[in-house]
Amino acid sequence: MFKIITAVIGRDLKLAMRRQADIVSALFFFVIVVSLFPLGVGPEPDLLRKLAPGVLWVAALLATMLSLPRLFADDHRDGTLEQLALAPHPLGLVVTGKVIAHWLVSGLPLALIAPVLGIQFDLSADALVVLTVAILIGTPALSGIGAIGAALTLGLRGGGVLLSLLVLPLYIPVLIFGAGAVDATVTGLGGEGHLSLLAALTFAALGFAPWASAAALKIALE
Amino acid sequence: MLEADNLECVRGERRLFAGLGFKLEAGELLYLQGRNGSGKTSLLRILIGLLPPEAGEIRWNGEPIKRLADEFRADLCYLGHLNAIKEELTPLENLLAAARLADEEISEDDAIDALEQVGLAGREDLACKYLSQGQKRRVALARLVKEKRPLWILDEPFVALDVAAVDWLAGIISGHLQRGGMAVMTTHQLVNIPAGTVRELRLG
Numbered sequence: 001m002f003k004i005i006t007a008v009i010g011r012d013l014k015l016a017m018r019r020q021a022d023i024v025s026a027l028f029f030f031v032i033v034v035s036l037f038p039l040g041v042g043p044e045p046d047l048l049r050k051l052a053p054g055v056l057w058v059a060a061l062l063a064t065m066l067s068l069p070r071l072f073a074d075d076h077r078d079g080t081l082e083q084l085a086l087a088p089h090p091l092g093l094v095v096t097g098k099v100i101a102h103w104l105v106s107g108l109p110l111a112l113i114a115p116v117l118g119i120q121f122d123l124s125a126d127a128l129v130v131l132t133v134a135i136l137i138g139t140p141a142l143s144g145i146g147a148i149g150a151a152l153t154l155g156l157r158g159g160g161v162l163l164s165l166l167v168l169p170l171y172i173p174v175l176i177f178g179a180g181a182v183d184a185t186v187t188g189l190g191g192e193g194h195l196s197l198l199a200a201l202t203f204a205a206l207g208f209a210p211w212a213s214a215a216a217l218k219i220a221l222e
Numbered sequence: 223m224l225e226a227d228n229l230e231c232v233r234g235e236r237r238l239f240a241g242l243g244f245k246l247e248a249g250e251l252l253y254l255q256g257r258n259g260s261g262k263t264s265l266l267r268i269l270i271g272l273l274p275p276e277a278g279e280i281r282w283n284g285e286p287i288k289r290l291a292d293e294f295r296a297d298l299c300y301l302g303h304l305n306a307i308k309e310e311l312t313p314l315e316n317l318l319a320a321a322r323l324a325d326e327e328i329s330e331d332d333a334i335d336a337l338e339q340v341g342l343a344g345r346e347d348l349a350c351k352y353l354s355q356g357q358k359r360r361v362a363l364a365r366l367v368k369e370k371r372p373l374w375i376l377d378e379p380f381v382a383l384d385v386a387a388v389d390w391l392a393g394i395i396s397g398h399l400q401r402g403g404m405a406v407m408t409t410h411q412l413v414n415i416p417a418g419t420v421r422e423l424r425l426g
Binding site: 014015078084086088 | 325
């Protein structure tokens with residue numbers, strides 16, 4: 001069971017390394033969107049501290065969205081998706097591998113760069129730690145939920161826009177608890193509660209989403 | 223033994239075929255023929271379980287493939303219209319990745335040997351996007367060299383191949399049949415497969 005997951009992860013990571021432009025462009029998008037806010041709003045530390053969690057999280061959602069349309073589309077176009085569906089394993093496990101690989105190349109870099117961007121918003125050290133942890137444990141849920149949308153819109157013309165309309169509303173809980181954790185830390189309430197809810201969302205998404213995506217992929221392959 | 227029983231296929235509003243059945247024993251090859259749009263590829267996709275038939279059932283060694291699921295797919299090797307190779311990876315990496323995903327053990331030496339057989343010696347480490355159409359097809363076909371799974375389903379395997387490669391592939395398929403394997407394939411060019419029992423099924 002773990003063999004197929006690691007095989008898929010290994011293959012997808014190797015492909016991502018050969019196409020680094022994709023990873024870098026999503027990351028730069030995140031950096032630029034976040035950096036525009038302090039420039040646009042002005043250098044008022046109180047206001048920036050208040051804006052920071054929301055801005056960083058919304059930018060993280062959008063940056064994740066950028067790479068989602070290609071999650072299955074490339075495999076679908078060159079026929080590898082058929083071969084994956086014909087592998088002697090449940091398709092859900094294959095999708096689990098793809099979701100983990102997607103997180104490693106999209107969510108993880110966001111979490112690593114978020115504290116640097118948080119400094120622009122005058123966040124305290126505590127808040128930066130919580131921000132990093134929140135993005136670290138929240139982004140797998142984004143990859144998981146996004147996989148369902150990517151599978152449902154596979155092969156549709158203009159699927160990218162539809163994908164955003166489908167997936168962004170489902171990201172709202174992650175946004176609320178993710179931004180809430182940082183917000184609570186900034187106001188001194190402690191973000192642990194939000195973080196555990198975020199972790200619960202991620203576990204639920206990772207357990208459920210691959211199988212829902214697999215069902216959608218089977219329909220797309222008919 | 224592969225059995226198809228009373229299959230019916232409807233695509234869109236059109237019924238492509240109905241009441242179709244056949245039986246394939248070890249060492250037999252089934253040639254699917256028919257004009258474009260007669261449902262050859264649809265039939266292949268029904269046989270591999272990607273497309274549910276409107277009616278009817280497919281059995282592998284007496285058990286419906288729907289129930290066997292993973293077990294059936296472990297015995298199946300499918301080669302479609304699309305090459306299923308990644309342009310960014312080299313032929314060698316493609317071959318090894320495909321084998322790992324299909325849960326097959328294949329050593330690097332075996333893979334290099336297979337690529338040499340399909341005439342890609344010296345190009346193992348070149349990304350597939352720099353290969354020609356025919357060479358990409360050969361990368362896809364290299365999977366068959368070390369393939370030990372008993373049921374091969376091949377969709378137009380001879381397309382984009384030169385004369386020498388067609389002969390080589392016919393040899394590979396007859397070797398598979400001699401070892402007691404089975405194959406179902408569609409083709410527009412009739413190629414002489416020297417071994418095994420060849421049967422034909424005409425659609426439409």
